[in-house]
Amino acid sequence: MATDNRPARLALTAAVVALLLGGTGTLVQQRFPVSPPGTVHGVEVTGGRAEVHPAPEPAVPTPLTHRTGGGADIAFTGGTPRLRITAPAPSPGFAPVVITADGTRLLPAAYDTATRSIVADLPRPGRFWGGLLDLAALGRDVVPAPAPKPECAGRAASSGGVTVAAEQAAGSGGTATDPGHAAGSGSTTATPGHATGSPRAAGSGHAANSSSTNTDAEQAAGSGSSPGQAASPGGSPGRAANSSSTNTDAEQAAGSGSSPGQAASPGGSPGQVTSSGGANTDSAHAADSSRATTTPEHAASSSGAPGRAADSGGPTDPGPSQGPVWVCLTAGAGRAGVTLTSNARVPYRLAVPPGWPESAARTGRTPQRDLLWPGAAVTYEVPFARLPATLRGQADPGAALGATLAAAAHRVAVLFGSADEPAPDVTACAAAATAAHYTADRPGTDLAAEVWAALGPCHPDGGDTVRWFLAAGIGAVANAAAATGPAFAVSLTAGRAQRFTQTVEYRPKTGAATARAAGRCGAVSAVSGRHDAYRCTSGGTTYDPCFAGPEPRVACPTSATRAVLLTYAGGLPSPPQPGGTADPFLLTLADGLQCLAVAGSGYACTDGRTVLPGDVDTSSPMWTVDGRAVAKAYT
Structure with a gap:
């Protein structure tokens, strides 16, 4: 008799399947444990319910900031959850931050050494990553760049038969060793076309009268001087004697390294023009080891380059050959317009000659009359009667320190999203507040901390959050931004202009x-x-x-x-x-x-x-x- 075993086989099969599924589920559960809520890839959110998912790297590099630790996309509703990102301890000079807004913003953070993590409170949902703000880079970033050279720099100005010229000297103590002159002069009392203490002399390379026609002794290619140059003592070939009214060049070529009206450095060069009386028509170029009687456009260094000096120092930043300021001149209505444009990374305190009027125009961050800020310019309208005169400047690292720390606060406030434009008058207040605390011989970190504390009444951008955040690393900011420069003196003269072509x-x-x-x-x-x-x-x-x-x-x-x-x-x-x-x-x-x-x-x-x-x-x-x-x- 046949027996139906199908139900038994079905029951056995069901039991085996159930056993296998149960075992597999156990194995899966043991191999892949579920993470605690609010945690993923070294990122933990506490203090509220939150959904945490891994986040890709920020879309753009964050300014002044290095990535460290993990990142997560965090969603929550209500409250202020606390974020912890596991990361190595920051090196000195770096401050922990949390990067957000796809790399364009930062959140202030602290480092918890017990849990080895960056800790911050989250104001809103979003994507967040661990980061380190480079405080030295911050200090360098807020130091202003020097202004570009104005096209008017180095030119004389003429009006009503009067020529105004300027000479800038840079060096310790404000010694007037003009960058446009050969080194070694004792005093500078130049007036275009004049010799100190002598009657009026014809200008560089000029004939003694308007009917004379002079052909330059050094024109065109490759010569070391330029048309109309006057050689210093010990002259050289190319001197043309003016016994007649027409002088013909002895050495004329393309490509001179100097500009018209320059005086050659000691040893002389071809092209000295002599008047009919046998005397140098430009007595302002006669050599005198104790006195320099030339103007910037009339003097050349030993290289023959216009407006350069045997460098007596120059600013440490930027290059030494330009001097701390650019000088532009205008002339008209019996007055000289003197504009100084900063070519330095540090403010300069100006010593204005007695009797000069207040500045007629000023650009830059602060209206302080006696302080010229990096990248800024100041103009004085001076009557011809007040010339000659010397305008001096001295680097002010104290004002620079206060201004730099205020600028650093603004930069961080922008990164934190708490400021856009700098608060008005903060820079001027910071510069003034620093004066009572700055001394050059104090350690930079201690001085920076004291100055930073003194800036409280100036209300730097970012408020208490930025002040707390930068307090521990302010020394690194200040040390990276430290700058100075040499004193300078700008000698200004006014003399009768050339009367003929x-x-x-x-x-x-x-x-x-x-x-x-x-x-x-x-x-x-x-x-x-x-x-x-x-x-x-x-x-x-x-x-x-x-x-x-x-x-x-x-x-x-x-x-x-x-x-x-x-x-x-x-x-x-x-x-x-x-x-x-x-x-x-x-x-x-x-x-x-x-x-x-x-x-x-x-x-x-x-x-x-x-x-x-x-x-x-x-x-x-x-x-x-x-x-x-x-x-x-x-x-």
């Missing part, structure tokens, strides 16, 4: 060009009537005039001291007849700006902006173009 016959020296090109010369010059002047092209560039040299080359001046030596193909066109009018193709204005003739368009100047329309007015001894005086005209 010096004309110069351009004589190229093709063997020492500053640039070379190849092209063609298809026409005579459109701007010069000289029989040896041509209009040439190289690629897409047109040069006019270019002056014939040894075939197959022409010299094409691009300034009074530079020229392109162009090798032409196909020969030169027939020149105009000799004896034609040689119109000036290059002008040096009274303020030193150089301008080249452009066919049909007047003169285009080398600053890249100034265009002078029309022709040169030669009706008076001092020529003008578009109302501007011409100191030297090249024909």
Whole structure:
């Protein structure tokens, strides 16, 4: 008889499946334990119910901050949960923070050594990561950068026959050793075109009268000096004797390293111009080991570079050759406008000459009359009668320390999202508060902590949160931002301006060009009537005039001291007849700006902006173009 075993087999199968499922569940539970609520990857949230999930790295690098520890996406409702991120202890100079807002914001935090974790209270849900704020980087970040050099820096200014010039000296104690002069002078009492204690002398390279025509002794390629330079004692070849009214260059070439009106350093250089009486026409350039009687535009260092000195110190930051301030001058209505623009990373306290008026204009963070801040500028309108005078400045590290700490507080407040614009007057208050506490011989960390505490009444940005957060690391901020600079003295003079225009016959020296090109010369010059002047092209560039040299080359001046030596193909066109009018193709204005003739368009100047329309007015001894005086005209 057959027996039906199906129910028994089904029951056995069900029992085996149940046993296997139960065992598997046990194994799974033992292998993958469930994490406590509010914890993931070294990130723990306590003090309320929260959902915690792993978070990817921040979308952008956080300023001044390094990542450390884990990160999490945290959601919660109500309360202020506490976040703990496991991380190594911070190194000195780093402060624990929590990064949020995809890397663009920070939360203040503390480090708990017992749990080895960064601890912070969460104000809102979001993504959070562990971080370390680099306090030294913060200090460096808030030090202002020096201002760029103004285009007007280093130029003299003229009005009503009076020229105003400035000389800056940088060095310890404010000693006036001018960066534009050779080292070793005892005193500086310069006036353009004047010698100290002597009658009026003609300006650099000028003839003794307006009818004289001088051809520069050093023009164009590669010479060590520039047109109209006066050599110091022990002169050298190239001196032209002025027994007649016309002097011809002995050494004229493209590419001089100096600018018009500079005086060569001791030992002299070619190009000294002598008057008909045999005396140097620029007595202000005569050598005198005890006195310097030159102006910045008239003096060169041993390298022949304009406006440079045998450096007597200069600011430690930025470079020493520029000096702590840029000086720009204007002149008009019997007054000189003197603008100082800071070129330093530390404030300078100014000592204004007696009788000077209050500053006419000021830029920067604070209206303090006697303090020039980094990147700021101040202008004084001074009557000619108050010149000569010397404006002095002394670095003020105390004011710098207070201002830096206030700036650091603002920077941190911005990162914390508690400030946008700096609070008004905080910088000035911080600089003043520091004065009572600053001494140069105190340890930086102790001094910084005391100054930081003294800034309370100034109410730095960020309030108590930032003050608490930075208190422990303020020494690292201050030490990284420490800066100083040398004292400086700006000597200002006013003297009678040049009364006539010096004309110069351009004589190229093709063997020492500053640039070379190849092209063609298809026409005579459109701007010069000289029989040896041509209009040439190289690629897409047109040069006019270019002056014939040894075939197959022409010299094409691009300034009074530079020229392109162009090798032409196909020969030169027939020149105009000799004896034609040689119109000036290059002008040096009274303020030193150089301008080249452009066919049909007047003169285009080398600053890249100034265009002078029309022709040169030669009706008076001092020529003008578009109302501007011409100191030297090249024909």
